[in-house]
Amino acid sequence: MGEVKNEVEVKMECAGKGSRSPCGGPATRRCHRCRAVAYCSVGHQVSHWSVHRGECSRLEQQMKRVDVLKDFPFTFGQETAEIQFQETRCSFLIRKGIHRVGMWTWECSCGQSDISFDNSRYFQFSMLINCWNLPSELCPCKEPSTSLQQCLTTWKDYCQWRCIPFYSPAALLLHWPLTVYWAVQLSIRERLLPQVGEKLRIHYLGPEKELLQLAVFGELQALFPGVKVHIDLIGPAIPNHRNGEQIDLCSYPQCCNIDCQCKHSFENCRDGKMTSQSPPVTLLLHAGCYHDFYKLAQDFPPQIIIAPNAGVAAYTTWLPTLKLIKEIKVPAIFSDYCEEASHLATRCISSWIGTALKFPIQLNPFRQPFPIEDSALCLPCYSNCFLFGF
Numbered sequence: 001m002g003e004v005k006n007e008v009e010v011k012m013e014c015a016g017k018g019s020r021s022p023c024g025g026p027a028t029r030r031c032h033r034c035r036a037v038a039y040c041s042v043g044h045q046v047s048h049w050s051v052h053r054g055e056c057s058r059l060e061q062q063m064k065r066v067d068v069l070k071d072f073p074f075t076f077g078q079e080t081a082e083i084q085f086q087e088t089r090c091s092f093l094i095r096k097g098i099h100r101v102g103m104w105t106w107e108c109s110c111g112q113s114d115i116s117f118d119n120s121r122y123f124q125f126s127m128l129i130n131c132w133n134l135p136s137e138l139c140p141c142k143e144p145s146t147s148l149q150q151c152l153t154t155w156k157d158y159c160q161w162r163c164i165p166f167y168s169p170a171a172l173l174l175h176w177p178l179t180v181y182w183a184v185q186l187s188i189r190e191r192l193l194p195q196v197g198e199k200l201r202i203h204y205l206g207p208e209k210e211l212l213q214l215a216v217f218g219e220l221q222a223l224f225p226g227v228k229v230h231i232d233l234i235g236p237a238i239p240n241h242r243n244g245e246q247i248d249l250c251s252y253p254q255c256c257n258i259d260c261q262c263k264h265s266f267e268n269c270r271d272g273k274m275t276s277q278s279p280p281v282t283l284l285l286h287a288g289c290y291h292d293f294y295k296l297a298q299d300f301p302p303q304i305i306i307a308p309n310a311g312v313a314a315y316t317t318w319l320p321t322l323k324l325i326k327e328i329k330v331p332a333i334f335s336d337y338c339e340e341a342s343h344l345a346t347r348c349i350s351s352w353i354g355t356a357l358k359f360p361i362q363l364n365p366f367r368q369p370f371p372i373e374d375s376a377l378c379l380p381c382y383s384n385c386f387l388f389g390f
Contacts, residue, residue: 015027015044015045016047021043027039033060034059035060036059036060059340102131102133104133104173105212106213130215132255132256134170135256136255136262139253140170141262144161155369174366175383176308179364180202180217183304184224196224199229200224201303202302203234203296203302204232206236211238215253218250218252220249220280221281230282231281231283232284235289238287242287246283301330302330304331305325307335309384312348313347314341323352331358335386337386349390357390359389361387363385364385367384367386368385370382
């Protein structure tokens with residue numbers, strides 16, 4: 001396996017952190033076999049071997065797939081491939097002119113540090129954001145010029161259909177609705193979900209950052225034309241004072257062009273002049289864990305459950321939720337940031353509820369095309385990177 005470029009510049013946590021002795025400095029000493037973990041000292045590397053020996057070979061294989069994970073059609077792909085070594089998300093967004101602006105505010109660490117989901121002012125502000133802050137030629141601000149003729153399978157397919165150039169950063173937000181779209185397509189392909197009819201009900205578990213980017217889900221009206229999409233967003237990050245709130249998305253997020261057609265569509269939506277009797281996309285917020293909403297799951301069962309960046313192995317609160325999902329017998333698709341997190345999650349699912357996967361771990365073609373910063377491992381991490389489910 002080849003060397004990872006500039007690996008000494010990657011900030012990593014010591015894998016032996018928490019040992020009997022405190023860390024003696026930065027974690028710059030890599031495991032020579034997998035190159036995925038680092039240590040602050042020889043002592044911590046030796047003491048951690050009893051843990052690492054069981055995962056080393058697996059991590060080594062995952063590291064060999066780095067190039068596959070960062071293979072995107074975007075021309076800014078070369079930039080993002082180097083971000084983790086040379087730049088931050090902030091500098092990238094600054095160069096694109098969208099740093100801490102509208103929905104982009106929560107795409108960098110400095111923007112996130114100012115935000116609390118319990119802060120009603122910020123959360124209410126996020127409900128009003130309906131703008132890409134990009135020129136019309138860089139974002140999907142209105143109806144597609146052509147109807148969707150076949151299933152989209154890559155970012156290239158999507159961008160060509162929506163006439164979005166590969167240098168547009170819009171995909172950094174569009175991965176949310178595109179992941180929903182792909183999860184539905186997977187369920188149809190596996191015959192766990194029939195072809196989508198006039199209505200599509202989704203239970204969306206554990207939303208966090210996307211709660212402050214909800215307008216982007218308006219793209220679902222293009223991805224599922226003629227379908228009334230209802231999404232119940234359920235998670236502890238939703239503030240209690242927003243529990244039960246309904247958000248109707250009847251237009252696409254606007255571009256920054258003053259004379260664009262999208263402004264008229266937005267005005268018609270705001271004034272209630274829609275051509276249909278109900279909005280094409282409806283979001284309903286529920287504060288709490290999914291197993292707290294047993295009645296919702298039983299009385300209003302979804303056609304599919306989607307849990308983005310779930311972290312199943314990291315949170316024991318998933319156990320009662322997984323049991324409920326198994327009970328209502330609905331296809332459930334999970335995503336996570338890296339292959340290792342997905343592997344650990346599938347082990348937990350099998351162990352906790354004894355259910356075999358219907359959807360083996362697979363790469364999400366619509367993962368966010370920007371690496372996650374400050375990962376504990378050197379494994380390539382992207383939002384909504386891998387999918388799996390049952």
